[in-house]
Amino acid sequence: xxxxxxxxxxxxxxxxxxxxxxxxxxxxxxxxxxxxxxxxxxxxxxxxxxxxxxxxxxxxxxxxxxxxxxxxxxxxxxxxxxxxxxxxxxxxxxxxxxxxxxxxxxxxxxxxxxxxxxxxxxxxxxxxxxxxxxxxxxxxxxxxxxxxxxxxxxxxxxxxxxxxxxxxxxxxxxxxxxxxxxxxxxxxxxxxxxxxxxxxxxxxxxxxxxxxxxxxxxxxxxxxxxxxxxxxxxxxxxxxxxxxxxxxxxxxxxxxxxxxxxxxxxxxxxxxxxxxxxxxxxxxxxxxxxxxxxxxxxxxxxxxxxxxxxxxxxxxxxxxxxxxxxxxxxxxxxxxxxxxxxxxxxxxxxxxxxxxxxxxxxxxxxxxxxxxxxxxxxxxxxxxxxxxxxxxxxxxxxxxxxxxxxxxxxxxxxxxxxxxxxxxxxxxxxxxxxxxxxxxxxxxxxxxxxxxxxxxxxxxxxxxxxxxxxxxxxxxxxxxxxxxxxxxxxxxxxxxxxxxxxxxxxxxxxxxxxxxxxxxxxxxxxxxxxxxxxxxx
Amino acid sequence: xxxxxxxxxxxxxxxxxxxxxxxxxxxxxxxxxxxxxxxxxxxxxxxxxxxxxxxxxxxxxxxxxxxxxxxxxxxxxxxxxxxxxxxxxxxxxxxxxxxxxxxxxxxxxxxxxxxxxxxxxxxxxxxxxxxxxxxxxxxxxxxxxxxxxxxxxxxxxxxxxxxxxxxxxxxxxxxxxxxxxxxxxxxxxxxxxxxxxxxxxxxxxxxxxxxxxxxxxxxxxxxxxxxxxxxxxxxxxxxxxxxxxxxxxxxxxxxxxxxxxxxxxxxxxxxxxxxxxxxxxxxxxxxxxxxxxxxxxxxxxxxxxxxxxxxxxxxxxxxxxxxxxxxxxxxxxxxxxxxxxxxxxxxxxxxxxxxxxxxxxx
Numbered sequence: 058x059x060x061x062x063x064x065x066x067x068x069x070x071x072x073x074x075x076x077x078x079x080x081x082x083x084x085x086x087x088x089x090x091x092x093x094x095x096x097x098x099x100x101x102x103x104x105x106x107x108x109x110x111x112x113x114x115x116x117x118x119x120x121x122x123x124x125x126x127x128x129x130x131x132x133x134x135x136x137x138x139x140x141x142x143x144x145x146x147x148x149x150x151x152x153x154x155x156x157x158x159x160x161x162x163x164x165x166x167x168x169x170x171x172x173x174x175x176x177x178x179x180x181x182x183x184x185x186x187x188x189x190x191x192x193x194x195x196x197x198x199x200x201x202x203x204x205x206x207x208x209x210x211x212x213x214x215x216x217x218x219x220x221x222x223x224x225x226x227x228x229x230x231x232x233x234x235x236x237x238x239x240x241x242x243x244x245x246x247x248x249x250x251x252x253x254x255x256x257x258x259x260x261x262x263x264x265x266x267x268x269x270x271x272x273x274x275x276x277x278x279x280x281x282x283x284x285x286x287x288x289x290x291x292x293x294x295x296x297x298x299x300x301x302x303x304x305x306x307x308x309x310x311x312x313x314x315x316x317x318x319x320x321x322x323x324x325x326x327x328x329x330x331x332x333x334x335x336x337x338x339x340x341x342x343x344x345x346x347x348x349x350x351x352x353x354x355x356x357x358x359x360x361x362x363x364x365x366x367x368x369x370x371x372x373x374x375x376x377x378x379x380x381x382x383x384x385x386x387x388x389x390x391x392x393x394x395x396x397x398x399x400x401x402x403x404x405x406x407x408x409x410x411x412x413x414x415x416x417x418x419x420x421x422x423x424x425x426x427x428x429x430x431x432x433x434x435x436x437x438x439x440x441x442x443x444x445x446x447x448x449x450x451x452x453x454x455x456x457x458x459x460x461x462x463x464x465x466x467x468x469x470x471x472x473x474x475x476x477x478x479x480x481x482x483x484x485x486x487x488x489x490x491x492x493x494x495x496x497x498x499x500x501x502x503x504x505x506x507x508x509x510x511x512x513x514x515x516x517x518x519x520x521x522x523x524x525x526x527x528x529x530x531x532x533x534x535x536x537x538x539x540x541x542x543x544x545x546x547x548x549x550x551x552x553x554x555x556x557x558x559x560x561x562x563x564x565x566x567x568x569x570x571x572x573x574x575x576x577x578x579x580x581x582x583x584x585x586x587x588x589x590x591x592x593x594x
Numbered sequence: 595x596x597x598x599x600x601x602x603x604x605x606x607x608x609x610x611x612x613x614x615x616x617x618x619x620x621x622x623x624x625x626x627x628x629x630x631x632x633x634x635x636x637x638x639x640x641x642x643x644x645x646x647x648x649x650x651x652x653x654x655x656x657x658x659x660x661x662x663x664x665x666x667x668x669x670x671x672x673x674x675x676x677x678x679x680x681x682x683x684x685x686x687x688x689x690x691x692x693x694x695x696x697x698x699x700x701x702x703x704x705x706x707x708x709x710x711x712x713x714x715x716x717x718x719x720x721x722x723x724x725x726x727x728x729x730x731x732x733x734x735x736x737x738x739x740x741x742x743x744x745x746x747x748x749x750x751x752x753x754x755x756x757x758x759x760x761x762x763x764x765x766x767x768x769x770x771x772x773x774x775x776x777x778x779x780x781x782x783x784x785x786x787x788x789x790x791x792x793x794x795x796x797x798x799x800x801x802x803x804x805x806x807x808x809x810x811x812x813x814x815x816x817x818x819x820x821x822x823x824x825x826x827x828x829x830x831x832x833x834x835x836x837x838x839x840x841x842x843x844x845x846x847x848x849x850x851x852x853x854x855x856x857x858x859x860x861x862x863x864x865x866x867x868x869x870x871x872x873x874x875x876x877x878x879x880x881x882x883x884x885x886x887x888x889x890x891x892x893x894x895x896x897x898x899x900x901x902x903x904x905x906x907x908x909x910x911x912x913x914x915x916x917x918x919x920x921x922x923x924x925x926x927x928x929x930x931x932x933x934x935x936x937x938x939x940x941x942x943x944x945x946x947x948x949x950x951x952x953x954x955x956x
Contacts, residue, residue: 118838125885126793198790204767205750205792292768298751299766332657338670363753364764365771368701372694379686383679389646390678396653398666403658411650418646422639425686429693431700432632435760438753438788499616502632504757504829506788509796513784514838515829589665 069471069568084169087569089176090155091469094462096176097151098538100142100183105534107135112493112527115520118512125510129196132508133216136199141220142183144454145312148319149265150179150230152461153258155469157234159562160252162243162580164572167236171229179226186219198508200309201276203290203301207283214280221276224269227315231265234258243561245580252560252584253342257322260346264311264318264353272308275301299364306357314353316450318346320457321388324410327460328392330558331407332399335585338391345384352381362433371430378428385421389414404556405479409460412487416452420445423498441501444494452490459486459537466541467555471568472548475540482536489529496522560584598630619828621758621783621804622775627696628760635689700761703774707742710735714745714752714765715933716791717798717886718873725814728938730872731800733785734819735777736810742774748933753789756802758828764789777804782821784830793886793931797876801830821871858953865950868943877932880954887932888925892956899926913948 070087080088110131114121123131158166166172189195189212197206197213206213238259242251251259278289279301288294290301329336336342358366358374392414401407423445427433436442467473496519501507505516512520554563561584565574613633620626656662710733711722721733735741745754747767754773755762763773777783787798803824805813813819826832858866869875877887888898894913897905901924906912915922917939920932939947 120883124883125796129790129793129795196792202751202790205790208750209792292766298768332665334665335667335669337668338675341670341675363762365766365769368697371697375693376690379690380683382686383683386682387675387679391675393646393649393653394668394671394674396650396657398662398668399653399657400659400662400665401654401657403654411654414650415647418643419639422642425639425689426632426635429631429635429689431628431693431696431760432635434697434700434762435628435632435757437762438755502617504618504755504784504786506755506786506796508790511796513829513831514834515831585669587665587667589667 069566069570071471071568073571082173084165084173085571086158086166086169086172087155087469087573089172090151090153092176093146093154093179094151096180096183097143097147100138104135104138104143105531107131107138109527109531111135112524114510115512116524118514118517120510126196128510129198129508130194133195133198134190137186137195137216137220139450140199140312140316141186141223142179144316144450145223145227146179146230147316147454147458148323148461149234149258149261149315150175150226152323152458152465153234153319154230156465156562157255157258158237158241159468159565159569159573160255160560161238161241162246162561162574162578163237163241164574166233167240168233172233175226175229175233178229179223182219182221182223182226184219185222186216189213189215189219200305201279201301202305203279203282203296203298204292206279207291214283217276217279221273221280224273224276227265228269231262231269234262235266238262243578243580246561249340250580250583251343253325253336253339253346254319254322254560256343257318257325257346260350261315261318261322264315264350268308268311268315268354271304272312275304275308278304299361299366302361302364303357306360307354310357310360311350311353313446313449314349316454318349320413320454321346323457323461323464324392324413325388326558326560327406327410327464328395329585329587330464330556331402331404331410332395333402333587334395334399335587336391337394337397338387339583339585341387342391345387348384349381352377352384356381359428359433362430363437375428375430375433379425382421382425382428389418389421405474405476405483406460406464406556408480408483409456409463412483413453413456413460415487416448416456416490419495420448420452423448435504436501438507439501440497440505440507443507444497444501447494447497452494456486456490462541464556465562466544467551468562468565468567468569470545470548471551472544473551473555474544474548478536478540482533482540485529485533485536489526489531489533492526493523493530494526496520496526559586618757618760619779621756621777621779621827622760623778624696624700624775625758625760627699631692631696634692638685638689701774703742703772704740707740707774708736709742709744712743712745712754712765713748714754714787714791714798715748716750716931717787717794717876718933719754719785719787719798719800720938727816730938732821732871733800733802734813735802735804737777737780737804737806740774740776742772744770744772746770750791751789752787752791752798755786755788756783757786758783759802762788777802779827780804780806780809781825781827782830782832783827794876798873799830799876800873859949861946862950862953865946865948868947869950872935872939874947886928888928890951891954894952894954898923900924901926901928910948913951914944917944917947 070085083089114123114128192212192215193210195210195212195216197209201217238255281287282289282291286294288296290296290298292298325336325342356374356378358370359378362371427436427445500516500519505512551567553567561578564578617629620629713720718730721729745765747765749767752765753762754765759775761773761775763771765771781804783802783804785800785802787795809819877885879885879889880891882889882891893908896908898908899905906923918936919934921930924930
């Protein structure tokens, strides 16, 4: 901890120490956050290439660029990379690591060494998972359903093991955030003054700590079954094939909220800042995060409506699932109400927040379709489901993440980006997203199943529209990468608080010094105290 | 039900043909109930989308910084928060109840339903009837009578999905699951496998052949049904699929500068149709492409290298053995995953299939 003790005056966390080694052994939450961010963006790029390959193959009903066996591997890697290596760690590990301690007025997370260890565990998980590429690849789909996954190629074990390892990174980050939020809040920062992003990360962390061990156990049982031939999930060995689905979704459904809750937290920060108004319904938004986290644990069975699970179970799970929509609706309505009588600025982060609202509303409403028993029977395992969760995971989480990156970019780098460039990239992404995924609702309702290399020629037009949309998305994200890189290299110097926000991280210089604040801040009001005064800017 | 009446009033206003085309054909009464609920949800979603996104855009424009420099300090409002908690909760309960109601209709088969056994295996559907007959890829059922399928799998999990009937059920090894329907439109209805099952998952298709009373009587008496005379209902148009196949073949032929398709004899033509119906094409290509199984192009009368390194000439007897008992001599580089067709293919069918394979020259 010696480096923590001597911060050179006037230096910041980026230039305090230099060289690759200073990054690899850093205990600074900000540097770890930045390392996560670049690693996650790298995997987003890789997962994105797989997505483009999927869309290109589906440009025609039969073979376009690859055979069925290759296609099955491509969609498996797309799903596994995007879920386990991108979306689950995305906002908590990258933005959360950087922002949470600063929002709390702390010098670092509670356990800086554990934080660095989480990063290396994540890297180890990724390396182990991707080593499967050299073992014939994996074609089980990211859900690893048994008994297929027990008979599939030996590479399956590596991907499952990789997901198992990466899970520990998730658990440890969650634990770190819980303790940090409890113990390291600045003087005066009571729970009722906690920024909503911190509330969302706190709720997320609880799910990470409680649910991820179940995935770990499940994946370990799967490996044990494959290696030791113990009958757990494979009927041929006396196991129960559907049991795996229960275990898997007992984690993976709460994991959906690990993926989306932090995004909801980001939006709750962006909307009041750029509306110059207090967030509407602070308490309701904070509690609804916990409402969602709680319900998350008791709705896994809605993934199994046609699995052969009993009708009574279907009745209960459908009923419980409906209640997810209530706290989610509360959040959405509260965000819209925050805009009312505000003084709205259309800076880039705000554009992403508004774009998020459009996409997340569609994602949420189509979730109600799938919660409805009879409707799900026809729609499950079709492209309707694909469209639904991409609207939530990409339209929701990734839009929030991109908005969050644009919001905290000046703080992280000390530079501003070109807002004009950013506007065009945003438009490309928003249009590209809708063109890619909206047609999938229709083609899914018409019956096209997911994970199909060959599809009926009747579905061609909608698939081609979707593929063209994916090129817009590609162009949009490449554009973002280009202007953000230029901004890092030669952007204008960023002021300490370019958005005139009230949360604590903006009271620190941009970029922040080693231990975040020159002196520990004292909090005297809640973070959304935007009083009606004529705007200064 | 009041809601149903309301829905019908609304649907007459809003539901054009274009909207109806966004869901499959209504092949059963249950499909009709499903569509009512689905379009109710569609319009409810449109309403909430306009409310939320319309409200968002309206506020964003009306209170933009340039025209609204002064804000109003509002932190909450318990009444409106109660409204947007309670009203959605009530609506969701209505949707749940309605959904469960249709679900019960979908899953509770009448006691007098005609039963057919279904076996899913990588990558075909097999159907077993009361009289001992077995078909592959074609499920023969009567129109206007309830039909119940009792299903199981020989290997991994599959899922039996008939879009026109809005029913779907996973097919699980070592257990029985069931699905039922009451088809109202004679003709061919598409079946998909909707639980990912490996290599040729997307080609694991079948057709429900819904027969009118006369055709059903003739099928019961053991006569063959001429499928070419039956219309395709909804998606799964054979003519369209054939057009795509021809286009692909023409593309490939022009790429290598070879002439297009060869004129087939009646027997070979029948063999080709059989191979489509029985699901052979899920894994075997006719054009040299490597799929889950070896291509059949140029295989006849040529040496084939087996997994143990030995060679065997692919004559009629080898082809026959490889169809009836595929694991006896597995081709090098492929896995022993093909199901046994012994007892599932008649001598006349075998002759037709081999006749077609013979036409697939290099």
